[in-house]
Amino acid sequence: DQQVKQNSPSLSVQEGRISILNCDYTNSMFDYFLWYKKYPAEGPTFLISISSIKDKNEDGRFTVFLNKSAKHLSLHIVPSQPGDSAVYFCAASARWEGGSEKLVFGKGTKLTVNP
Amino acid sequence: GAGVSQSPSNKVTEKGKDVELRCDPISGHTALYWYRQSLGQGLEFLIYFQGNSAPDKSGLPSDRFSAERTGGSVSTLTIQRTQQEDSAVYLCASSSLLGQKTPKDDYEQYFGPGTRLTVT
Numbered sequence: 001d002q003q004v005k006q007n008s009p010s011l012s013v014q015e016g017r018i019s020i021l022n023c024d025y026t027n028s029m030f031d032y033f034l035w036y037k038k039y040p041a042e043g044p045t046f047l048i049s050i051s052s053i054k055d056k057n058e059d060g061r062f063t064v065f066l067n068k069s070a071k072h073l074s075l076h077i078v079p080s081q082p083g084d085s086a087v088y089f090c091a092a093s094a095r096w097e098g099g100s101e102k103l104v105f106g107k108g109t110k111l112t113v114n115p
Numbered sequence: 116g117a118g119v120s121q122s123p124s125n126k127v128t129e130k131g132k133d134v135e136l137r138c139d140p141i142s143g144h145t146a147l148y149w150y151r152q153s154l155g156q157g158l159e160f161l162i163y164f165q166g167n168s169a170p171d172k173s174g175l176p177s178d179r180f181s182a183e184r185t186g187g188s189v190s191t192l193t194i195q196r197t198q199q200e201d202s203a204v205y206l207c208a209s210s211s212l213l214g215q216k217t218p219k220d221d222y223e224q225y226f227g228p229g230t231r232l233t234v235t
């Protein structure tokens with residue numbers, strides 16, 4: 001069973017518009033969430049994170065929103081640029097579980113930003 | 116400063132052979148993780164090392180998989196008697212974890228470029 005789900009395998013947006021990538025999770029023990037961006041033949045690159053004590057975190061063009069009651073988070077990219085075209089992975093961890101801090105990843109959403 | 120490096124970048128092996136994949140974490144990072152990404156899948160956790168603590172091996176798919184971390188730095192992931200379903204990109208990550216963590220302590224795992232393993 002998937003604990004982190006990215007239900008949209010792909011998303012296409014126009015340059016300059018907003019990109020919204022969604023992620024749902026099932027494990028209520030998750031307390032830390034991250035977004036990674038991955039280009040072909042490269043390892044994932046950290047983008048932005050959010051702790052469960054917050055509901056929003058912003059870094060430049062990237063904002064992550066967390067809705068704990070809905071077990072849902074989203075990544076907003078405004079304005080979208082062609083260089084943002086990549087696969088975006090949502091990840092979660094349960095840092096306070098007392099165990100390891102392994103990340104549980106979704107399957108990714110391929111974002112294409114068209115010029 | 117160098118990032119996480121992995122070698123080899125590509126490995127093709129015959130079914131039944133053993134393979135070793137290497138990871139050099141970022142200097143000073145105490146935590147090291149192995150993940151793998153099979154075709155069309157997300158990243159799957161394999162094993163985690165943190166300092167001198169016993170590793171978390173809960174993600175290893177079978178006893179053919181093992182990993183060690185020597186001197187708290189370099190790690191080797193070994194797959195014995197490889198099978199075709201072992202074909203994947205194997206990714207290593209490292210992070211710097213503080214002894215005491217609070218909700219304000221944000222951190223991230225830095226990934227290497229991965230080793231693409233193909234078992235024929």
